[in-house]
Amino acid sequence: MVTTRAEAAEYVKDAGGLKLVVYGADGHEVAAMFVQGxxxxxxxxxxxxxxxxxxxxxxxxxxxxxxDYDENIDAFVIRTAR
Structure with missing residues (x-):
């Protein structure tokens, strides 16, 4: 499980793509980004x-x-503080 920015960076350093999903404090998705490269x-x-x-x-x-890394959606997930 990836739990910090540094661990996430190490994990994706040589990746061919990256998916990030950002959730607001209310639990709704507020942004998503996929990068091929x-x-x-x-x-x-x-x-x-x-x-x-x-x-x-x-x-x-x-x-x-x-x-956090969510294996179900194959994305790094960032949740804002509640």
Whole structure:
């Protein structure tokens, strides 16, 4: 089980894609992102940076909460504080 941003970054470092799902405090999905390409993690800024296969950046996600991995939907799940 992935429980922190650093563990999530290590897990996806060499992945061919990444799916992130963000839920609000009320439990509803507020954002989702899938990236085909590579994902890097900037620990100084707590930010995931997605890079497309042609090398251009396609997304950036700042995460200030713990991250869980949900095997049922094959996605990293970020839940905001209640």
């Amino acid at each position: 590579s994902v890097t993690y900037n620990p100084e800024e707590s930010t995931f940076i997605a890079v497309a296969e042609d090398g251009h950046p396609v997304g950036e996600l700042f995460v200030d909460e713990s991250v």
